[in-house]
Amino acid sequence: MRRERLDNRWQPWRWILEDVVPQEAGFGTEARLMRRDDDAEQWLHPGFTVELFRDDAEGYYLNATTDHPCWFVLWRMDEPREGEEPFARPAAVSLSYHDAGRWLDAQETVEQVPAPPEVIEWLRAYVEEHHIVEPKRRKRPESFKRLEDRFGNPASVTTEKKFGGGGHE
Template sequence: MSERPTTEVAVLMRRERIDNRWQPWRWSLADVVPHEPAFGAEPRQLRKDEREEQWLFPGFSVELFRDDVEGYHLNLVSPAPCWFVMWRMDEDTGTNIPLARPVAVSLSYHDAGRWLDAQETVEQVPAAPAVLEGLRAFVDANYQPEPKRRKRPDSFRSLQDRFGNPASVSTGKMRGGAGGESHG
């Protein structure tokens, strides 16, 4: 059994001031970068000024699964292949500032779709060429498109009336005129 390809990454989140009296700050995904040992294991603030904060969330493992190769393929053939990051607001940070915490990172369209279907917050950022090169190699080695099934022409289907009963079509000439008129 072969080992699954795994990439260690860190997520950068940005908190920026916006001109809105109801919501003065907005969180967004800034980037997904290769993990480095110097990042450590705990989230930390990298930068803060009056307009913006940037936070680093290290330690995400992104594994490639053969049973999700179609999701990776869909990402690769999209106009802008990307990382998908699901994140949630953490109100219980011990401060009066809620923190946007990444929960999961993926390269699969299927993962992103499931997260969105579950009403999660999902954002995307472009994936680096080296990441896409590795993903493409995995997809090329494992993706088998489903064979297209030939659609049977409608002329071979049995006819049914609106109630689902067998119906027939006559190609013979109709007798009588339209609307029941008779010519005498």
């Protein structure tokens, strides 16, 4: 994550996603400051695992077939302790469009960065093996649907009167 200085009196800093990099043994397990100058800070947040699941093959397919496959990162601002600045902390990393969509629907902060070629290759191989294209089903016109009452029971429509004033004399 990168914290950048802004030329703005209401918000002097902003956080943005810098990159997603492969885990290395030397990273440790805690967030750590990598670089700091007057205009920016760069933080490393190690320890995230990206797993692919068969039931989300469609979400990976949507990412793998775009012009620019990417990582999706959900991140949140920690509540600052007294005397401290707010701190951005990633919460999840994914390659699935469906994950990103669910997070956005929940009004979370989600950013994306391009995935490197070796990750794209891995993702596409997984999609090739596990994604099944669902045939599009033709939707029946509403006029052909059977009538049901609000409880799901069959209903019918008639023009005959069941009760009240009978016929004409």
